Amino acid sequence: MNQTTVTESNVNPQLLKKRKAGSGKAGFYLRQLKKSPSGMAGFVIILIVLFLGIFGSWVAPYDPNLAELSKKLLPPMSEGHLLGTDQLGRDILSRLIHGTSVSLIIGSCAVVVAGAVGTTLGVIAGYFRGWVDTIIMRLVDVVLSFPFILLVLVINAVIGTGLKNIILSLAIAGWVIYARVVRSEVLALREKEFIVSCVATGVPRWEIILKHIVPNLFTPIIVLSSLQIATYIIAEASISFLGFGVQPPQPAWGNMLSEGKDYIFSAWWLITFPGIAIVVTALGVNLFGDWLRDVLDPELKGN
Amino acid sequence: MLDYLIKRTVQVLVVLFLALTTVFFIIRLSGDPTALFLPPDAPREQLEEFRKALGFDRPLYVQYTEFMTNAVQGDFGNSLRTREDALQTVLNRIPATFQLAFTALGLSLLIAIPIGINSAYKRNTLFDQTGVAFTVLGQALPSFWLGLILIYVFAVQFKWLPTGGGGSMIHLILPALTLAAYSVARFARFTRSTMLDVLRKDYIRTAKASGIPMYKILSVYALKNTLIPIITLVALDLGVLLGGAVIVEVVFAWPGLGRLLMQSLLNRDFPVVMAGVFLIAFIYSVINFVVDVLYAYVNPQIRYK
Amino acid sequence: MRERAPILEVRQLKTHIKTANGIVKAVDGVDFTIYEGETVGIVGESGCGKSMTSLSVMGLLPKPMAYIESGHIHFAGRDLTQLSEKEMRKLRGNDISMIFQEPMTSLNPVFTIGQQLSEPLKQHTRLNKKEIRNAVISMLQSVGIPRAEQIIDEYPHQLSGGMRQRVMISLAMLCQPKLLIADEPTTALDVTIQAQILELMKAIKATTNMAMMLITHDLGVVAEMCDRVMVMYAGQVVESADVRTIFNRPTHPYTQGLLASMPTANERKGELSSIPGSVPRPDEIPPGCAFAPRCSIATDRCRQERPVLQAYENQWTRCWHPISKPSEVTHAT
Numbered sequence: 042m043n044q045t046t047v048t049e050s051n052v053n054p055q056l057l058k059k060r061k062a063g064s065g066k067a068g069f070y071l072r073q074l075k076k077s078p079s080g081m082a083g084f085v086i087i088l089i090v091l092f093l094g095i096f097g098s099w100v101a102p103y104d105p106n107l108a109e110l111s112k113k114l115l116p117p118m119s120e121g122h123l124l125g126t127d128q129l130g131r132d133i134l135s136r137l138i139h140g141t142s143v144s145l146i147i148g149s150c151a152v153v154v155a156g157a158v159g160t161t162l163g164v165i166a167g168y169f170r171g172w173v174d175t176i177i178m179r180l181v182d183v184v185l186s187f188p189f190i191l192l193v194l195v196i197n198a199v200i201g202t203g204l205k206n207i208i209l210s211l212a213i214a215g216w217v218i219y220a221r222v223v224r225s226e227v228l229a230l231r232e233k234e235f236i237v238s239c240v241a242t243g244v245p246r247w248e249i250i251l252k253h254i255v256p257n258l259f260t261p262i263i264v265l266s267s268l269q270i271a272t273y274i275i276a277e278a279s280i281s282f283l284g285f286g287v288q289p290p291q292p293a294w295g296n297m298l299s300e301g302k303d304y305i306f307s308a309w310w311l312i313t314f315p316g317i318a319i320v321v322t323a324l325g326v327n328l329f330g331d332w333l334r335d336v337l338d339p340e341l342k343g344n
Numbered sequence: 345m346l347d348y349l350i351k352r353t354v355q356v357l358v359v360l361f362l363a364l365t366t367v368f369f370i371i372r373l374s375g376d377p378t379a380l381f382l383p384p385d386a387p388r389e390q391l392e393e394f395r396k397a398l399g400f401d402r403p404l405y406v407q408y409t410e411f412m413t414n415a416v417q418g419d420f421g422n423s424l425r426t427r428e429d430a431l432q433t434v435l436n437r438i439p440a441t442f443q444l445a446f447t448a449l450g451l452s453l454l455i456a457i458p459i460g461i462n463s464a465y466k467r468n469t470l471f472d473q474t475g476v477a478f479t480v481l482g483q484a485l486p487s488f489w490l491g492l493i494l495i496y497v498f499a500v501q502f503k504w505l506p507t508g509g510g511g512s513m514i515h516l517i518l519p520a521l522t523l524a525a526y527s528v529a530r531f532a533r534f535t536r537s538t539m540l541d542v543l544r545k546d547y548i549r550t551a552k553a554s555g556i557p558m559y560k561i562l563s564v565y566a567l568k569n570t571l572i573p574i575i576t577l578v579a580l581d582l583g584v585l586l587g588g589a590v591i592v593e594v595v596f597a598w599p600g601l602g603r604l605l606m607q608s609l610l611n612r613d614f615p616v617v618m619a620g621v622f623l624i625a626f627i628y629s630v631i632n633f634v635v636d637v638l639y640a641y642v643n644p645q646i647r648y649k
Numbered sequence: 650m651r652e653r654a655p656i657l658e659v660r661q662l663k664t665h666i667k668t669a670n671g672i673v674k675a676v677d678g679v680d681f682t683i684y685e686g687e688t689v690g691i692v693g694e695s696g697c698g699k700s701m702t703s704l705s706v707m708g709l710l711p712k713p714m715a716y717i718e719s720g721h722i723h724f725a726g727r728d729l730t731q732l733s734e735k736e737m738r739k740l741r742g743n744d745i746s747m748i749f750q751e752p753m754t755s756l757n758p759v760f761t762i763g764q765q766l767s768e769p770l771k772q773h774t775r776l777n778k779k780e781i782r783n784a785v786i787s788m789l790q791s792v793g794i795p796r797a798e799q800i801i802d803e804y805p806h807q808l809s810g811g812m813r814q815r816v817m818i819s820l821a822m823l824c825q826p827k828l829l830i831a832d833e834p835t836t837a838l839d840v841t842i843q844a845q846i847l848e849l850m851k852a853i854k855a856t857t858n859m860a861m862m863l864i865t866h867d868l869g870v871v872a873e874m875c876d877r878v879m880v881m882y883a884g885q886v887v888e889s890a891d892v893r894t895i896f897n898r899p900t901h902p903y904t905q906g907l908l909a910s911m912p913t914a915n916e917r918k919g920e921l922s923s924i925p926g927s928v929p930r931p932d933e934i935p936p937g938c939a940f941a942p943r944c945s946i947a948t949d950r951c952r953q954e955r956p957v958l959q960a961y962e963n964q965w966t967r968c969w970h971p972i973s974k975p976s977e978v979t980h981a982t
Contacts, residue, residue: 079480179358179359179362180362182355182359182362183359183362183363183366184366185583186359186360186363186625186628186629187363187366187583187621187624187625187628188583188584188586188587188588188590188624188628189583189584189587190584190587190588190590190591191586191587191590191605191621191624194590194609195370195609195617195621196370198609198610199370199371199373200373271484275484275486278486278488278489279486279487279488279591282488282591283488283591283594283606284606284610285609298488298489298492302492302595305492305495305496305500305507306500309496312489312492312493312496313493315489316486316489316492316493319484319486319489320481320484320485320486320489323483323484323485323486324480324481324484327480327483327484328480331480545754546749546751546754546755547754547755547756547757547758548757549709549749549755550749550755550756550757550817550820551757551768552709552741553707553709553741553742553746553747553749553821554741554742554746554768554769554772554820555738555739555740555741555742555743555769555772555773556738556742556768556769556772557735557738557772558734565757565760568757568759568760569757569758569759572759
């Protein structure tokens, strides 16, 4: 049995895809996107958020921390301040725009860190099984025995605020989802014929993992990440609202709401606009994520 | 069934033991809190003395063993602020949090399941599409912001309801609604997709062929098949609900566990934090355990295995 | 021919299905009559419109994709196509019952047998709880289920496939229907169980005046059970006659092909033949005779002009070149 016959079932589908796809990939996704109004809406929202996040400092009409006490608590549509000013006379629109980049950085970095750690541990657990699997999955159970937001909050309160620590808190609480999903994917992949035939023909372990397993994990990981980003952005806003997370005077949507809530009787705009920013961003990411899931992984549709 | 029960019990105990360990190490990561309790210019000797009194000068493993032995017996130490027993302080707040969480849970199931069933039955109609749109929106809505908006509308503008505080049904309305919103979205979405699955099954066709009216198929026959997966989701979402309660309690000044935890975190009152966080993990794990057993009970296929 | 009243008359029934690729004519102008106490077999390969015909009669078409485009279904003097959903519901499980192919999935896994069998009685009769329970138990006993008093409190997954099909039959028989539609009732079962179930159905037929519409692709079952047979192909009836005539003197090449592909016990060493090709997809039915592409004796006329259903003595055939002489049929048993 030196010869391995190449049939549909024992060829890595990821390699097949590469051969077929080539240049038309971007065009394919764009065409798919045009068919889905909600996916398109999500995509457009993400583009706008990305733009504001990256070029925010050029777009924003004012310095977000420029306080003019003479102009404090101006309502929306006042001269020069489209969305009004806060209790210190800072321009709300400018602070919102600057808050975008904070949310984006935290959301995307946390997804990368949590995704990397979770995927690595998930692959190890799923591929090697045995006692390594047991240890990792017990760890996952332990982390999952705490409500996500509570864990993020406590960890952040303990290790301290600041961008790096916020990302770390989200990642410590968030990696388990990746580990779980990846592990079950790997368990399923292991049984597939193209992996079995690799093992049978003596391909080294690390090569099987890196060349054959990991590429097939991209789809579930991308789908999961697109939805996790929204969770992380909302979580960051929540802990910032509670007084941890991003600290004032640095503008973030969560701490803007936190400061604004003291003026709920007099200035409704302070609690309105940052919330809308969070909802629109999370909605955009979710819509895009749902669309992505439907396109990349039709089997998951509707779950 | 007994084997399953024993296995699950051992599993829960192991996880709780590890959770307790995790709580200890997370809190110890922050160093010792003594500096916070003494004036900044306090002499070194006084600081040392204080550390010694609290036991922070000993090696970590000694502290860990002591913590675990005490914690297993329900002793998390005394609150650094009030000097009262930490676990007791936390337990006193449990009823308020349960009131909030379970009202929200009941509310969300009451709203979500009929919506989900109707959406599935009237698939792709305006009703269904509106429902789906709301569930998508609901999942993007942070609870603390929804809380603020509800306060603004119902308490500040209309003055119908109090802005916060606890003690009566009236105080419970807004926080429970706020907390329920997210779960309503998730449950409705899930009920819809599960119901759609069930309605395609052969046994539903059999029921129709026996002349059973559609309303009865939806509300009795297909509902029981749909409820089984929903129970699992509810168990999973209880964690989200308990976590969400922490935030909602702060927004509405609801005198529950979450608000206590937040204050203790800000005050670095670690015995109370440890007791509180562990208690939530404990409750969550126990509920999950109960639901697993319940799940085995309602699903005859598992029960007899 | 016995003098009997018709129980079901289907006239020019057309049932269409909306799909992404346009409208599919699943049932395309079907006519037939079933008389009281008679068993009529509907035979054909899968996809020929058998099941859609039965679901049309039951009013159980998967709405809104499938719908009755035109035609009439007269049952006991009423046109079922004109009835409201509520009126249909009162007929279903009461005057018309149905048994499905998959006994394994046709019972709800989370309700006991008793709970599921009580429901039609609750809907269609005024019996009280105790009477219902007794009725269910005696019905289960009559279909040969041992320990009926215990089984009534058990769940479907605790029963074997054959037992479940017996339960399905008792479910259908509970309200003593005038018409029973059996859609491949034995296909999913083991051969030995199949025989038992057929025996049971025959026994039930012998004691009641119920009419039966038996849908199957198995000609053996037809020979065993039916009085008359209707052969369907691509949504249309291609041949219909009493069961002897069909087996002895098939006139349509498709019927002949079906018979030739049937293994029989008393066939000596004959080679089993099969019909080349497969049923055309409903969206690619040729303009002429639907069977022409697979037919060995098709002519240009067959390919261009659709044949009409014509009478030959007491036999109906949709073919331009019916095989008329009985002597030509080689495989007659």
